[in-house]
């Protein structure tokens with residue numbers, strides 16, 4: 608039996624969604640973030656040394672890292688579903704977006720989260736103007752332009768076929784959901800990019816997405 612070690616408000620929501628799409632039996636073990644640090648509890652380290660989510664266990668196997676989990680589940684249980692045929696241009700796009708999600712899209716979003724926290728977090732009053740100044744400079748000079756470039760690119764790509772890997776919904780769309788949702792929640796994605804907003808609306812309406820939400824519990828990236 609597959610167990611998804613599921614952290615609230617996290618990337619493991621994608622794994623639940625994939626499992627729902629594939630119709631595989633699984634169970635969820637729930638973990639709660641620390642409310643002040645937002646870090647995962649130490650009990651996740653007992654499952655995998657990095658103590659991050661998602662991680663799944665399947666019998667004796669432990670698989671971490673969202674992209675690797677996607678590939679494992681599709682190869683073992685997918686029977687060719689949700690993945691374009693090998694050797695096609697769509698397959699290359701699929702591979703590209705599967706990696707882009709964590710390899711490129713998430714980096715400036717994570718930096719923004721960290722620098723937002725530095726800006727607004729508690730600190731001695733005499734350090735505050737300096738810390739805020741540095742945070743604002745990094746955000747203006749690097750983080751916002753990078754996020755904008757990514758969003759412009761994704762908007763143009765999704766406009767071509769409506770899905771990330773060609774004209775069919777695929778697991779690349781599942782993998783891309785987290786950075787696009789994070790962009791809408793805190794990265795400046797709004798109705799000025801109608802193609803990405805319409806894509807978000809389409810994925811959120813999928814029955815398997817909705818089932819995964821019901822099972823995973825509160826997912827604040829949607830608020």
Ligand SMILES: N[C@@H](CCC(=O)N[C@@H](CS)C(=O)NCC(=O)O)C(=O)O
Nearest residue numbers: 617618646647659660661672673709
């Ligand atoms: N690239 C990894 C990132 C894993 C990751 O950072 N997960 C976050 C949740 S979205 C986490 O576990 N954060 C809590 C912590 O680091 O303690 C993946 O896609 O699996």
